Amino acid sequence: KAGVTQTPRYLIKTRGQQVTLSCSPISGHRSVSWYQQTPGQGLQFLFEYFSETQRNKGNFPGRFSGRQFSNSRSEMNVSTLELGDSALYLCASRKGQGDDTQYFGPGTRLTVL
């Protein structure tokens, strides 16, 4: 069974631009969560989607948004990029329905110049 995939793997943007990251979960998984990882803050939860609905949201500004499609694929958008948004963005999927185990994709490394 294929794992979680994320595209693109690397991205370089400048301040003020916006970016969209994509995540395809493991087949049969209906929940997708997004995390931001930086050396200083560690792994921080952004939001979780289940069956196209946002179930939970972390403490990030409204510039960070996401959505999930009917095939469970998810996108994350960051608008008006700031230097501090440079990070590894990780997507994780789980089956849902009582199964809490999350499996991570390879991540997207975003650099904001």
Add this chain to the structure above:
Amino acid sequence: QKEVEQNSGPLSVPEGAIASLNCTYSDRGSQSFFWYRQYSGKSPELIMFIYSNGDKEDGRFTAQLNKASQYVSLLIRDSQPSDSATYLCAVIIQGAQKLVFGQGTRLTINP
């Protein structure tokens, strides 16, 4: 108080010895606990999960959970240089229904 706390290390262990990694959590209602391994530049990889008090063994890895003390640990027996990585403890926070990670412990196995 942080929701999930780990000693950031670095923890240095000789090859062949037992590495012991510890984690405490603040939410007494937490029911699900996970250990992930993350190599430098890579994404976290699930090693083990544990839901019940006591020990759970999988190969060279043993997870231990003590809900009364709000403590979960990971033991790695016969440590190998390939075990050198950052180990992340993660806990489902019941009230918020989200997975919260500790800062991770950097482990180095010395040949």
